[in-house]
Amino acid sequence: LAIQAERFRNPIFRIFHTELEAVYEEKNRGLDNDSWKLDEEMMAKLFPVHNYGQQTTIGTIEHLKNPSLVEIRNYYNKYYVPNNMAVILAGDLNPDEMIKKVDKAFGYMASKPLALYNPAPEKALTQVQKIDVYGPSAEVLEIYYRGFAQNSKESLMLSLIKSVLTNGKAGLFDINLNKAQKVLKANASYQQMKDYGVFNLSAQPKQGQSLDEVAKLLLEQIQVLKDGKFDNELLKAIVANQKxxxxxxxxxxxxxxxxxxxxxxxxxGTKWNLSLGDIDETAKITKAQVVAFAKTFFKDNYVIGYKHKGEDKNTIKVEKPTITPINANAGLTSPFVKNIIEEPTKPIAPKFLDYQKDITFGKSGIAEVLTIKNTENSIFRMSYRFNMGSNNYKLLQYAA
Structure with missing residues (x-):
């Protein structure tokens, strides 16, 4: 805690320029990554106003060409304030003791007025928008729909529909596309962000299959969803798996x-109770509601991305400037570090398993049964152990 708190006290960005070289390289790697390029262009179409589509994490080439240490300092002073931060701890700890330690370590920080990002709302998409990206990697077809704000009923519905389409076992994509081998691989996902979400359909074509054919197959399954041609028991199974x-x-x-x-x-964290109740709310959703929602949500309101295999003739690279290396004084130790090293620590006291007290032994027929009560949650686990191995019984590996 002392180290983490000290890093925020008065940071000296002495490795700013050398770190910038690493960022240039990361940007160039991104420009070589076909999936990153496709996602960036599709998000720009999906969110023409919001930073989700207009401001990537790493920024544009123009941003990187004009770095400003002054602006970095201003950004730090504006946003790295205690009323915009959280200290999150998980583990074998005493909450009351840890709160006191956090207060002691971070107590020097003072809250400041903070204006959070408040974008204008996006206008509804009313037509299909197409993106073409070329590169050496395998072809893929992506479809993005704009989702809803966090903790909304609509987002719960999209999360459920994602599992109706893809759950690894019995989803519409799983059975009708993947197991039927109509495509190389098909998948659905829903990424939830603060202001909006992104509902994604994706698939890789088989050899000789066009991306248009793949898109048709994906959208046919959306129509199957709208027609309600899925088992009502699937919804119950999805909720059970979520739990x-x-x-x-x-x-x-x-x-x-x-x-x-x-x-x-x-x-x-103000809606933690709502988040904890998401699964119970999902359990209340009926098949009729899923079908009705799908009919209104899935329209010609998506961005479709074609990742073609071929040469990208628009590739641009960030020219890395010559940067003078700095002397990091790696062999020196500051008084602060010396104090941390010399600070006494409480040794870890291991708790060993007592086989006679912690495990209950019994029998079921000829089998020895060892049990222990799960006091952490309601999950039941059971495993079988046989006193033989596949080296001695060659068919065992096939039975497993």
Whole structure:
């Protein structure tokens, strides 16, 4: 915590120019990446007003040609303030103790007036827009629909529809396109952001198959969805899988931290109860509602991207300037670092499993049964162990 807090106190951007060289290289790699190019151009069409389409994370070539250390400092002073930040901790810790430590480490930071990004609303898309991108990678067909704001009923519906189309087992794409081998691979996804979402259909063509043929197959499955030609039990299964995935995600601290981070980005954590209730709300959605929504949402209001295999004649590269290397003084140690190193630490006290107390032993027929109660969540897990291996019984690997 002390190290993380100190980095925000008075940062010195002494490696600004050398880091800029790395950013130039990242930009050039992006210009060579066909999927990045396709996504950037499609997002620009999908969001002609919002920064989702008009301002990529890495920026344009013109942005990178005119870097300003002054502007970076101004940006830092404006946005890196405590009322725009969250300290997210997950693990074996005492919350009361950690709050005191966070207050002590970050207490020097003062809140400032903050104007958050407030874009003009996007106008509805009323026609199909086409993007063509060329490059050496395999051909792919992408279709983007503009989704809705976070924690909206419409976004819940799109998340559910995504799984009706693709869930890895019994979705419309899974059965009618992938298992039927009508395309090399088809997929649907929904990316939720703060102000809008992106509903994506994608597929790779088989050898000799055109991208137009692939697009036709994808849109035919959208029509199947509109016609309600899917099992009502599929919706129940999707909700059950969502519940299971949500519980499993909280088994790991990095997932817990990421979920909380996303909640802060989406709504500053103010709608956490709504987010926790998303699955229960999804369970209330009926097949008739899905069909009715699909008929109104999926129209000629999308951006379609064709990734062709061929030479990109419009490739532009960022010319990297000659940058004088700096002496980072890697062999020197500051008083701050010395204090951190010398600070006493509490040794980790491992908790070992006691096989006699922590595990219940029993029998079921000839089988030995070992059980332990799951006190973390409602997930039940069971596995079988056989006292033999595939080296001794060659058919075992095929049985598995």
């Amino acid at each position: 299971l995935s949500f519980l499993q995600a909280f088994d790991k601290n990095n997932n817990r931290a990421e979920i909380l981070s996303n909640q802060f980005i989406l709504h500053r």
